Amino acid sequence: MTSIRNGRETFCGFLGALPMMISVEELTDLIVATDPASGARLPVRLDTVIAQLTAGGQDRAARLARRLPVRDGVLVAEEIDALQIRVHCELQRLGEELQLPRRVAEWLLRWRAARPGEPLRVVDVGCGLGHVVRWLAAYDALGPGVDLVGVDLNRALVGRAAELAAAEGLDCRFIAGDALAPGVAGDDGMTTVVISSGLLHHLTASALPEFFAAQRRLRVAAFAHWDIDPGPWTTAGAWIFHRARMREPVSRHDGVLSARRAHPASVLLAAARAGAPDYRPACTDGPRWWPRLSEVLRPVTGTAP
Amino acid sequence: MTAGWWVPVTLVVLAALDGAFAGFRSSCGRTGLIRHRREDVRAHLRGLATAALLLGPVAVLVLADVLVHPPHWDDYLVAGRAMLLLYLPFGATVLAALVAYVVLGWRRRFLATALILGPFTFARPFVAVAGLVLAARAGAGYPVLAAAAAAVLAALAVEPVLDRWRVAAAARRQPPALPTGTASPR
Incomplete structure (x- = not known):
């Protein structure tokens, strides 16, 4: 079951008996970007990741993202690879x-x-x-x-x-x-x-x-x-x-x-x-x-x- | 003073097993290799050694206290018996699940993990602290409780200590043993 919230697709999930809107973003999905045509690695800006997470109400994920290694505002690819x-x-x-x-x-x-x-x-x-x-x-x-x-x-x-x-x-x-x-x-x-x-x-x-x-x-x-x-x-x-x-x-x-x-x-x-x-x-x-x-x-x- | 020796002996055996399992947990999910039995054995031994290293000073202090103040022996026994009320069934359940894991087929092996081994790992720190509470309720004095708390802290520290050791060891390895490389050709 899906719906649209904040312009992005979200899932309707359940934790116990309470229906909750679950944003689709997992951190591991957001911190790596690949050019679909060439397969080349694309730079990922930390503020973009945090903005996406914050907009979806994923404050804990945003806090985790802030601890990721960054150089000039861009996630350090080698460190992200090691993390993955x-x-x-x-x-x-x-x-x-x-x-x-x-x-x-x-x-x-x-x-x-x-x-x-x-x-x-x-x-x-x-x-x-x-x-x-x-x-x-x-x-x-x-x-x-x-x-x-x-x-x-x-x-x-x-x-x-x-x-x-x-x-x-x-x-x-x-x-x-x-x-x-x-x-x-x-x-x-x-x-x-x-x-x-x-x-x-x-x-x-x-x-x-x-x-x-x-x-x-x-x-x-x-x-x-x-x-x-x-x-x-x-x-x-x-x-x-x-x-x-x-x-x-x-x-x-x-x-x-x-x-x-x-x-x-x-x-x-x-x-x-x-x-x-x-x-x-x-x-x-x-x-x-x-x-x-x-x-x-x-x-x-x-x-x- | 010789009566009740089974209490410290049982506690030491449980602590040794717990240390070995903590070593195993610390080693799991590190290398990505499929066959890791040899590393698993090493990890158990490493956990055992770390537990001995961390719990040894507590054991020496307790022994010294009992030798200097023999009447304290009964206080330690009271605390130990109270802690074992919880630790023994907990440990016995884990050991039974491990036997089931080794003996049964893979579907039932999974049930041993899902029902016992996973949840009990999660509950382990809470059970360790609950043992302290039982010791306090049994009327153990402050020095005995302090020793028991130190032992519990030492046992709970085995896995984090080994985790930190592994991180430090990995940072020292330059270049890493299995560096990230390119994909195999099509």
């Missing part, structure tokens, strides 16, 4: 606890069981440090003949992902760019399954149909995107886990906001049907007020006709 890598390392730890790679592997193995022997490329969109791709490679979870590719717009994260894969001798690769642009992650859509984890809540509800439409244009064999099943229990759990596990204040802030911004299954299904009408979409949420501990992360999936 630290945040994603912490996220990886949380992903381990949530058993995220195993959830992905379980779905991919089930999907592949119906197509034995066929070549397969798994493309992780918005892979960050490539935790899922590197885990699949490290444990050879999908068997032989699988091309594992991680793609992210953030060159620093992709660069570190490639270094980590090399350090552990893993058979996977990483690309900086738009994974859903033609030719970036490969040309043969029919052998490609596009996955992501924790990406969908970074997109507004109005941007979701185009996200699925881009995968349809690539004629991918299937997509499966894991994200948080929203609800009051998830939000409370996210708060507790981020207080207990995360060290970076930015991680704590963005982690809880992620849970509050996550899209319900109805929104994801509607977007998948609008963007990829001939794919068979699936996504389920449980009862809102009953905790579904084992399904904190659940996928929206679609299979080519």
Whole structure:
């Protein structure tokens, strides 16, 4: 459910029984800017970030932003890259606890069981440090003949992902760019399954149909995107886990906001049907007020006709 | 004075386990590597050593106090028993969850994390302070309470101390062990 406030899109979320308007901005989304055409890093002015956060009523986030390293009013790119890598390392730890790679592997193995022997490329969109791709490679979870590719717009994260894969001798690769642009992650859509984890809540509800439409244009064999099943229990759990596990204040802030911004299954299904009408979409949420501990992360999936 | 030795022994065992786990938590989510079992073992040992370093002086002071003033032994026992009323079930629950984590399949392993290990890490400082409150309510005197408070503070300081040590160590490494580089070619 979305609405417009202060000229920007906001989400209607719930914390307990109280409806709240949630601004879409996570700090990690605001402090890095990339030129979509060239992929080059763009300078980000701190006062612009703070103005955006303050206008959205995110005073705590604005306070955190004021502590970020600045040179001549511009966020220091190297320091921001280092921060992003630290945040994603912490996220990886949380992903381990949530058993995220195993959830992905379980779905991919089930999907592949119906197509034995066929070549397969798994493309992780918005892979960050490539935790899922590197885990699949490290444990050879999908068997032989699988091309594992991680793609992210953030060159620093992709660069570190490639270094980590090399350090552990893993058979996977990483690309900086738009994974859903033609030719970036490969040309043969029919052998490609596009996955992501924790990406969908970074997109507004109005941007979701185009996200699925881009995968349809690539004629991918299937997509499966894991994200948080929203609800009051998830939000409370996210708060507790981020207080207990995360060290970076930015991680704590963005982690809880992620849970509050996550899209319900109805929104994801509607977007998948609008963007990829001939794919068979699936996504389920449980009862809102009953905790579904084992399904904190659940996928929206679609299979080519 | 020999009666009740199980109280300090149990407290020391719990403090050692807590220190080891604090070391592990401090190490988690640092490197981004997939295989980190060896580093996990090192982190537990580092936590244990740090706990010994921070809690050692408190233990020496308590021992010295008991040797100089033998009647204080009973005061320490009263405080220790009161604290264990809370710490023992808390620690036993965490250990049971860890056993479940190791033994069970990954779906149930996740439940051990979601229901016990995560929330109990969050609750740990509050439980530590609540143990002090129980000791005070049990009638422990001010010197004993001061020693108990110092021990609790030392135990809670293990993780922040290790965090700071890691930050300082990372700052000393020039260039970093795994520098940020360019993406692999298409």
